[in-house]
Amino acid sequence: MPEPRRTAVIGAGSIGLGWAVVFARAGWAVVLHDSNVEMLERARDGIGARLRELAAAGLLTSPPEEMLARITTERELGPALAGAEWVQECIVENLDAKQELFAAVDRMSPAGALLASSSSMIAASRWAGDLPGRGRCLVVHPGNPPYLLPVAEVVPAPFTDPAITARAGDVLRSVGMTPVVVNGEPEGFVFNRLQGAVLREAYCLVRDGVIAVSDLDRVVSQGLGRRWAVIGPFTTAQLNTRGGIRRHAQVMGPAYERMGAERGQHDPWTPELVERVAIDVEARLPEPEWGEQVLRRDAALIELERARRANAELFGSFDT
Numbered sequence: 001m002p003e004p005r006r007t008a009v010i011g012a013g014s015i016g017l018g019w020a021v022v023f024a025r026a027g028w029a030v031v032l033h034d035s036n037v038e039m040l041e042r043a044r045d046g047i048g049a050r051l052r053e054l055a056a057a058g059l060l061t062s063p064p065e066e067m068l069a070r071i072t073t074e075r076e077l078g079p080a081l082a083g084a085e086w087v088q089e090c091i092v093e094n095l096d097a098k099q100e101l102f103a104a105v106d107r108m109s110p111a112g113a114l115l116a117s118s119s120s121m122i123a124a125s126r127w128a129g130d131l132p133g134r135g136r137c138l139v140v141h142p143g144n145p146p147y148l149l150p151v152a153e154v155v156p157a158p159f160t161d162p163a164i165t166a167r168a169g170d171v172l173r174s175v176g177m178t179p180v181v182v183n184g185e186p187e188g189f190v191f192n193r194l195q196g197a198v199l200r201e202a203y204c205l206v207r208d209g210v211i212a213v214s215d216l217d218r219v220v221s222q223g224l225g226r227r228w229a230v231i232g233p234f235t236t237a238q239l240n241t242r243g244g245i246r247r248h249a250q251v252m253g254p255a256y257e258r259m260g261a262e263r264g265q266h267d268p269w270t271p272e273l274v275e276r277v278a279i280d281v282e283a284r285l286p287e288p289e290w291g292e293q294v295l296r297r298d299a300a301l302i303e304l305e306r307a308r309r310a311n312a313e314l315f316g317s318f319d320t
Contacts, residue, residue: 003029004027004028004029004070005027005028005029005085005086006028006029006030006031006083006084006085006086007019007023007028007029007030007031007084007085007086007087007088008030008031008033008080008081008084008086008087008088008109008113009023009030009031009032009033009088009090010033010034010077010080010087010088010089010090010091010101010105011033011034011089011090011091011092011118012032012033012034012036012039012040012042012043012073012090013039013090013091014144014145015090015118015142015144015146016032016034016043016088016090016118017032017043017046017047017050018050018142018144018145018146018147019088019090019118019142019146020032020043020047020071021047021050021051021054021067021145021146021147022142022146022147022175022176022177023086023175024047024051024067024068024070024071025051025054025060025061025067025147025175025176026174026175026176027070028070028175029070029072030070030071030072031071031072031073031074031079031080031081031084032071032072032073032074032080033073033074033075033076033077033080034073034075035075037075040073040075041073043073044068044071044073047068047071048064048068050145050147051064051067051068052064054147077104077105077108078108081105081108081109081110081113082110083110084109084110084113085110085112085113085114086113086114086116086171087105087109087113087114087115087116088116088118088140089101089102089105089115089116089117089118089119090118093119093120093121093122095122095126095127098117098119098122098126098127099126099127102115102117102127102128102131102137103131106128106131106132106133106134106137111133113136114136114138114164114167114168114171115128115133115136115137115138116137116138116139116140116168117137117138117139117140117141118139118140118141118142119139119141120141120188120189120191120192121187121188121189121192122139123139123155123157123185123187124137124138124139124155124156124157124160124185125157125158125159125185128157128159129157129159134157134159134160135159135160135161135164136160136161136164137157137160137164138154138155138156138157138160138164138165138168139153139154139155139156139189140152140153140154140155140168140172140179141153141155141189141191142177143191146177150176150177150178151177151178151180151191152172152177152178152179152180153179153180153182153189153190153191154168154169154172154179154180154181154182155181155182155185155189156181157185158185165181169181198220200263201263202216204263217318221318226301226304226305227301229304230297230300230301230304231297231300234277234280234281235281235284235285237249237252237281238281238282238285238290238293239285239290239293239294239297242290244278244281244282244285244287244290245274245277245278245281245282246274246278249269249274249278253268253269253274256269257269
């Protein structure tokens with residue numbers, strides 16, 4: 001029987017435990033390393049709890065004990081890296097700490113290992129630019145928890161070998177993740193720029209006395225969040241009204257421009273930009289199929305609502 005593929009996960013916080021679950025669930029051998037011995041000692045209990053929850057929901061294909069057996073812990077960095085095909089860094093969001101760690105990882109890891117950071121903010125250019133092996137470095141930023149939020153931002157630096165970027169996507173798909181490539185290393189990448197935009201407006205609305213904190217959470221959890229759990233914002237606009245995203249931009253674009261101006265932002269939806277977005281959306285959701293697509297959206301929302309009602313105590317606990 002062939003040896004399982006091997007990954008080293010560096011950092012035993014919540015993201016590190018999440019990545020360990022993702023790789024172990026896919027059959028990889030996982031070595032979890034942390035310089036904090038206490039965190040490392042607690043790690044197996046935390047991973048076991050997550051695996052048991054997934055098993056209880058029918059989301060595992062093997063018993064949790066079998067998957068947990070694929071995960072070992074290692075206090076020393078060198079032995080943790082031995083034989084690793086993929087190294088996933090999950091330490092604190094601190095540039096100096098990442099630079100120091102990746103200098104050691106680049107020096108000690110197998111020459112063919114891909115070196116990925118889970119950073120949500122710090123681009124690879126900032127911590128890998130001076131490394132001899134910088135061509136194999138990039139950011140692979142997950143949502144938290146990654147075993148339930150499969151999207152992963154793949155953010156190469158200008159010096160990242162394109163073959164490494166492609167390989168990252170292949171590996172992520174093989175372990176059940178959905179890779180999306182982010183170009184240009186914008187601060188916050190995409191996940192946190194979107195999240196930050198919502199949070200900035202949320203804080204402003206509370207500050208200005210427009211809405212209570214709990215009610216704002218309800219607007220998202222019982223409205224925007226439910227819809228976005230099924231389809232993204234562009235698809236939402238396409239299916240909100242006949243005429244699709246072009247009609248939506250025509251009707252709502254000026255109002256959104258005014259809202260942005262209230263916050264000192266001037267980013268109008270130009271006809272050229274709307275056309276660019278519409279062409280992509282309509283390729284996936286052709287206008288003649290609008291009615292059918294609306295019904296498919298509703299069917300997905302119905303299933304989501306069914307799950308919420310079946311677990312009303314759990315879901316409702318966040319609204320009290």
